[in-house]
Amino acid sequence: MTLTSIVIPTYNGLSLLKPCVEAIRTYTAESTPYEIIVVDNGSTDGTAEYCAMERIRFVRLPENRGFPVACNAGLRAACGDELLLLNNDVTVTSHWLENMKAALYTDEKVGIIGPVTNYASGIQQVDITFRDIEHFQQLAAANNVTDASRWKEVRRIVGLCMLMRRSVLESVGWFDEAYSPGHYEDDDYCYRARLQGFRLLICNDVLVHHQGSASFQKTDPLEWKQLLERNRSIFINKWHVDPLEYMDISDEGGNKE
Secondary structure: OOEEEEEEEEEEHHHHHHHHHHHHHOOOOOOOOEEEEEOOOOOOHHHHHHHOOOEEEEEOOOOOOHHHHHHHHHHHHHOOEEEEOOOOEEEEOOHHHHHHHHHHHOOOOOOEEEEEEEOOOOEEEOOOOOOOOHHHHHHHHHHHOOHHEEEEEEOOOOOOOEEEHHHHHHHOOOHHHHHHHOHHHHHHHHHHHHHHOOEHHHHHEEEEEEEOHHHOOOHHHHHHHHHHHHHHHHHHHHHHHHHHHHHHOOOOOOOOO
């Protein structure tokens, strides 16, 4: 069996990281080998101590350098045949990784896989009503039955949960750190992957929970809007394409991480 490296960037998010890790350990099948790599952006909330206690592979950055930088640091440390970027505010569900890997290996040109969720931009967001996380897990268990007819080819995968072959990283390279602290770096990566001939699939047979925008909750709304516009401009100047039009996104949020 191939090994999947699960890279989780975090910054002062221990309260999110703990249930994220617990869900991975609970809902990933024993027959599916994986490693967890936490990339810490200079947290001061006990994240390092927690990872040491839980024997989780740990990469520490001296300060908060943003999501793309943390992703690259984790990818450099990864040993896996598959690489999975996961936000710390995502709670995975039954059969999540097995189903995504099933889709990844249907065709050699399939390069990146993403799930559906309760909170994301674009078509990865599904309308779902749930009482609490336990109820969500029940709904996800009913949904997460492998079904290739529910896979859909798309132009972009939101970086909240992004599974890719190592060959994608070898061909496409690292995330563009010009987008730090974050937003549109995943759009940029997907654009580059498609230029290299890789296909992107969303799996409607994988439903995960996403709290949403946890990394930017304390950001001033005006600063957040300015960041979105700045990074959108970086994408447009780089590719001469408006990501909001190319990626079939009608909302203003760029990407809901």
